Amino acid sequence: MDVSPVRVMLVDDSVVVRGLLRNIIEKHDDLDIVAAAADGQTALRDYRAHRPDIVLMDVEMPHMDGLSALREILVHDPEARVIMCSSLTQAGAETTYQALHIGAVDCLAKPSSKSIDRGLTFEQELLLKLRTLGRHGGAKRAPSSPPVSKAPPVLHQHKFGGDVVLRRMPDHLPPNFPLALAIGASTGGPKALVEFLTGVDKNMMLPIFITQHIPPGFSRFLAENIERKTGFPAHEAEEGMLVSPGHVYIAPGQKHMGVHKGIPKRIALTDGPPVNFCKPSVDVMLDSLEHAYGGHLLTVILTGMGADGHMSSRRMVVDGTHNILIAQDEETSVVWGMPGAVAKDGICHAVLPLSRIGAAVNKLVRRESIGDHHAN
Incomplete structure (x- = not known):
């Protein structure tokens, strides 16, 4: 059975970061970038126009920052799924935590020049989150066929x-x-x-x-x-x-x-x-x-x-x-x-x-x- 691609919207004021994300995502047929915005105001307009399955949003942007854009998107669509991206700094951590409290479904730390052993590479983690959270109804599925324990009655x-x-x-x-x-x-x-x-x-x-x-x-x-x-x-x-x-x-x-x-x-x-x-x-x-x-x-x-x-x-x-x-x-x-x-x-x-x-x-x-x- 054919499964339609996860429709992704990118929101980041950095052309370099948008290019990095696009290069990762476009290699995979099950993911489709439907819009890319450089600020929160454009993101809100593009969300209304394209209704993506998942939004990958930067925290710090001009005109309208990520937190403000997140609030506006959730007013428009309370079921919106937004992943917030931030740097591994105290300021970035605090803002992203606020976003999780507001209603972002997850967060993703941007790759830095420092080597951090996080178990998954940035690319692997990004793809896993987009696929799991972006699928309609797929986010609540448990892993398939876990072993059955030999349980007491x-x-x-x-x-x-x-x-x-x-x-x-x-x-x-x-x-x-x-x-x-x-x-x-x-x-x-x-x-x-x-x-x-x-x-x-x-x-x-x-x-x-x-x-x-x-x-x-x-x-x-x-x-x-x-x-x-x-x-x-x-x-x-x-x-x-x-x-x-x-x-x-x-x-x-x-x-x-x-x-x-x-x-x-x-x-x-x-x-x-x-x-x-x-x-x-x-x-x-x-x-x-x-x-x-x-x-x-x-x-x-x-x-x-x-x-x-x-x-x-x-x-x-x-x-x-x-x-x-x-x-x-x-x-x-x-x-x-x-x-x-x-x-x-x-x-x-x-x-x-x-x-x-x-x-x-x-x-x-x-x-x-x-x-x-x-x-x-």
Whole structure:
């Protein structure tokens, strides 16, 4: 069956950058550049005229900057998919984080003269984001045919774009369950994290660990926004930082985050290679937390591209005694990649809309039943 190309619009005031992007994109028959603009005003006019599937937008431009253009485009079309491009600077990181909060679906760091090991080259990352986010209806598809776990008895089946088998909740949870809350997220994560944590009880005395796929420099702004919007004290994690109950720790860009074994618990940051093309990696975080907290971990996988976190989640749930896994459902995910991978593998204890995950976590912390474990 023929599939129409993803229709792309480029917005950047640099002729050199537009040329670079055009050279990458035009080599691929499944991508089609329908418009190219040098400022936000022209971008808004071209968006109305061409209705592209995906927009690749610079942050800093004359006449109308990227943030202003993004707001105007979203007023015109609330379903517009815009990827913001910025330099790897603190100013660029702050502005791009604002764009993600406004409604950009993702961000992309422009290549620089410095060699940065980000797992994927700029070209690979660009093509992956355009194809995944630009496809109509394709952004929420999980990876095809993930392995089926040999799970203990299941609760029931429910369909989320395919049959999803949920694991049975443990009959008895230990008095000290859970000892920590772990969260993995990628595309769409910054907004989802705020909504989720807003619904979590602020008196919950658990440390909260977050790995969000985000370029270097962004994690500080994510921590500040989470603290401002949710009331949880939030930190960009640092090596050796003391882990305190009720605090949020966010993996910094280009560092894997875990926890050192022993008492008291302290943050462990490592500079190892990317895992699943990701650095920081959810898999690395979960492996470390599972060892540090001995099978008493509550994990939530939110919206995101790819399948990072899948293999560690599988090991924790299949081999662990009391680990509980919740995934965001397809309907409320920007991209049903990461949550779809764990959901379709039959290793989730619940698959829920974003708006219901906070309440489910509160009940599990109180060791209460969360009732219906699937989305309605």
